[in-house]
Amino acid sequence: MSPLSQEFLESLNRPKTSQPVLPLDARTQPPLIVVYFTASWCGPCNKLNLQRIVGLRRDIHWMLCDVDENDYSLGYCGGRSIPAWLAIVNGKPQQLLQMSDDAAICKWLASLPT
Secondary structure, X not given: OOOOOHHHHHHHHOOXXXXXXXXXXXXXXXXXXXXXXXXXXXXXXXXXXXXXXXXXXXXXXXXXXXXXXXXXXXXXXXXXXXOEEEEEEOOEEOOOEEOOOHHHHHHHHHHOOO
């Protein structure tokens, strides 16, 4: 797997969800997906060290959800505040994490199965 590009990291700082949403198919999806719920106006989101967080594990397929463009998605996943993180392991959503502490997020990511 190639390292994350600078363009990708910058896109996390300027969230966009203009691409169509496709249904997840457990037969073809990556085994570990993390959805990052954020918004451009979110102060705690903007203070996160995303390079550290995203660079922690190369086996994670990252997805971004801008809650301004998809205002129903976070609530559908049981969340009420951002930043929030949802791991999908082998097609099964895990408990939503709502947190802005870099160290705690990294610890949570490290605890996810490989």
